[in-house]
Amino acid sequence: MKGGEISGNTADSNDGYNGGGGGIYVGGTFTMAAGDIYGNFATSSQAGGGGVYSYGTFTMTGGTISGNTSSSTYKNFGGGGVYIVGQNFTKTGGTIYGASGENNDNRAIDGYAVLIRDRGLRNNIAGPEVKLDASKTGTAGGWEN
Numbered sequence: 001m002k003g004g005e006i007s008g009n010t011a012d013s014n015d016g017y018n019g020g021g022g023g024i025y026v027g028g029t030f031t032m033a034a035g036d037i038y039g040n041f042a043t044s045s046q047a048g049g050g051g052v053y054s055y056g057t058f059t060m061t062g063g064t065i066s067g068n069t070s071s072s073t074y075k076n077f078g079g080g081g082v083y084i085v086g087q088n089f090t091k092t093g094g095t096i097y098g099a100s101g102e103n104n105d106n107r108a109i110d111g112y113a114v115l116i117r118d119r120g121l122r123n124n125i126a127g128p129e130v131k132l133d134a135s136k137t138g139t140a141g142g143w144e145n
Contacts, residue, residue: 021053048083055085070108079115080106089134
């Protein structure tokens with residue numbers, strides 16, 4: 001993704017895969033260099049990733065992920081902005097909004113900005129200077145424990 005926007009989409013359990021990935025569902029490779037993913041919804045009770053659900057490889061070098069919602073009521077299925085299954089996610093640029101109380105926040109039961117299933121979450125905003133690497137845990141990877 002080199003620009004443009006993905007917005008106003010909804011995934012629910014009738015869409016398969018437990019209704020994850022309101023904006024984008026990644027099973028292969030997705031690189032986000034610019035553009036906006038906002039205002040998308042994953043509405044199933046077991047839905048992850050209001051903005052992006054990835055079990056493939058997701059690399060973010062730019063752009064913005066904001067205002068997305070995961071309606072999951074189960075822990076470990078949140079990820080309002082981004083939900084990752086596995087360890088193939090890196091962020092070296094761009095912004096993923098978290099829980100700041102602003103209108104552009106991503107919203108979820110946990111992992112407002114990013115949730116890596118069974119590994120960690122990030123609730124606060126991850127601005128351009130915040131580097132995230134799903135293959136690492138703790139502060140080395142930028143994750144809140």
